[in-house]
Amino acid sequence: MQTDPEDLDALQARVRAGRSAFWANPDYRPAEDAEARRDLDRALADWAMLSPLLSRVFPELEASGGRIGSDLTPVADGAFGPLPGRILIKGDHALPVAGSIKARGGIFEVFMCAVSQARAAGLLGRDDPVTKLAEAKDFFARRTIAVGSTGNLGLSVGIAARALGYRCTVHMSNDAKPWKVERLRKLGVEVVLHEADYSAAVAAARAETARDPDGYFVDDEASELLFRGYSAAAAELAGQLDAMGIAVRPDKPLCLYLPCGIGGAPGGIAYGARAMFGAAAHSFFVEPQQSASALCRMAFDAPTVHDLGLSNRTEADGMAVATLSPLVRARMEQRLAGVCTVGDADMLRWVGTGAAQGLRLEPSATAGFAGPCHLMDSAAGAAFRARHMPGAAPEDITHIVWTTGGRFVPDAAHAAFLGTAAALPGDFDLPREVA
Numbered sequence: 001m002q003t004d005p006e007d008l009d010a011l012q013a014r015v016r017a018g019r020s021a022f023w024a025n026p027d028y029r030p031a032e033d034a035e036a037r038r039d040l041d042r043a044l045a046d047w048a049m050l051s052p053l054l055s056r057v058f059p060e061l062e063a064s065g066g067r068i069g070s071d072l073t074p075v076a077d078g079a080f081g082p083l084p085g086r087i088l089i090k091g092d093h094a095l096p097v098a099g100s101i102k103a104r105g106g107i108f109e110v111f112m113c114a115v116s117q118a119r120a121a122g123l124l125g126r127d128d129p130v131t132k133l134a135e136a137k138d139f140f141a142r143r144t145i146a147v148g149s150t151g152n153l154g155l156s157v158g159i160a161a162r163a164l165g166y167r168c169t170v171h172m173s174n175d176a177k178p179w180k181v182e183r184l185r186k187l188g189v190e191v192v193l194h195e196a197d198y199s200a201a202v203a204a205a206r207a208e209t210a211r212d213p214d215g216y217f218v219d220d221e222a223s224e225l226l227f228r229g230y231s232a233a234a235a236e237l238a239g240q241l242d243a244m245g246i247a248v249r250p251d252k253p254l255c256l257y258l259p260c261g262i263g264g265a266p267g268g269i270a271y272g273a274r275a276m277f278g279a280a281a282h283s284f285f286v287e288p289q290q291s292a293s294a295l296c297r298m299a300f301d302a303p304t305v306h307d308l309g310l311s312n313r314t315e316a317d318g319m320a321v322a323t324l325s326p327l328v329r330a331r332m333e334q335r336l337a338g339v340c341t342v343g344d345a346d347m348l349r350w351v352g353t354g355a356a357q358g359l360r361l362e363p364s365a366t367a368g369f370a371g372p373c374h375l376m377d378s379a380a381g382a383a384f385r386a387r388h389m390p391g392a393a394p395e396d397i398t399h400i401v402w403t404t405g406g407r408f409v410p411d412a413a414h415a416a417f418l419g420t421a422a423a424l425p426g427d428f429d430l431p432r433e434v435a
């Protein structure tokens with residue numbers, strides 16, 4: 001399907017004007033996906049291999065046997081606005097160990113790296129239990145893990161690396177929150193602050209690690225391991241839906257709304273969802289209006305958000321990313337249903353709505369709430385539904401809003417979000433085109 005060039009022009013004008021937007025991917029092909037299924041099986045096997053070690057290193061994971069997971073919670077009618085269909089929150093804002101969705105990526109990559117370094121050095125033999133690595137601090141202390149981050153990836157990598165005994169350097173961008181920097185420094189992580197954005201922090205981390213023969217770089221812009229770690233979340237979701245008796249079939253479709261920065265977390269989960277649900281699941285990325293990197297790249301082939309006149313400035317620090325990962329772009333070409341954007345004011349308003357429901361969310365964690373509004377209440381969303389879920393009535397759709405971070409936000413910072421939200425003039429900037 002070709003998108004009408006006039007529609008695309010109108011969309012671009014909306015994006016440039018800093019309004020909320022919805023783009024349906026014209027190349028999207030809902031289908032069974034054997035390649036994704038094979039990769040997901042590998043991800044699940046890796047997580048299962050790591051779980052005894054995770055459980056040993058992080059006491060908070062003992063009860064779950066080393067499983068890092070979050071709750072799936074139905075939203076009370078009307079609590080997040082009037083919407084037809086069923087809305088559930090996948091609460092990664094409360095994930096243990098790292099307090100954000102990065103627990104599924106950063107911790108996975110650091111622990112996979114530890115296993116492969118220990119195997120290569122002969123420290124971990126074929127028949128040794130992986131828990132041996134909980135007592136290998138001297139081995140890891142000679143090695144460094146580095147990462148560039150807007151905050152949350154740095155937190156998860158830093159926490160994981162220090163727990164095993166690695167040295168760790170986190171390069172942070174100018175929008176990193178001071179409490180995240182402080183928390184890392186307390187753990188013994190070296191934090192380097194850059195006067196530039198996320199891409200510059202990543203470039204600096206990459207260059208510095210290349211000079212260190214004992215260094216390992218977690219490359220958020222190109223990491224297969226991060227992507228694989230995230231993908232396993234879809235299997236967890238499938239188990240939870242099944243346990244709740246919620247069917248997922250082409251006539252009972254599942255829509256996922258995934259906050260997107262560089263694309264690894266939402267891309268990995270969307271990929272896993274294809275593996276689990278085939279043509280019955282539709283994944284949407286949701287981005288801040290000023291950091292709409294996936295939208296710029298996939299709809300307009302613009303390499304950075306600056307090419308469309310956007311500032312890349314947003315309160316949603318986990319998503320202040322000007323470019324989309326090339327790896328994610330390639331994997332998502334036919335697998336991504338679409339992208340929608342949301343304004344900072346609305347994300348802050350949802351931090352408030354979430355608090356009223358007992359959820360501690362940071363602004364980036366709330367982006368997904370815009371998704372159901374775009375799909376159900378915009379003309380473009382209605383066109384998407386007519387094309388890709390013709391047999392499903394609005395009440396047949398299950399919406400999964402993926403909340404992505406917030407557990408570690410200090411009380412004072414959370415209160416400041418609420419104060420800002422309460423003082424905002426006006427109302428949500430969301431589509432209301434469909435009666």
Ligand SMILES: *Cc1c(COP(=O)(O)O)cnc(C)c1O
Binds near residue numbers: 102263321364405
């Ligand atoms: C990192 C992050 C995202 C987006 O993940 P990417 O892999 O950067 O796309 C969304 N929400 C929060 C809270 C994050 O920390």
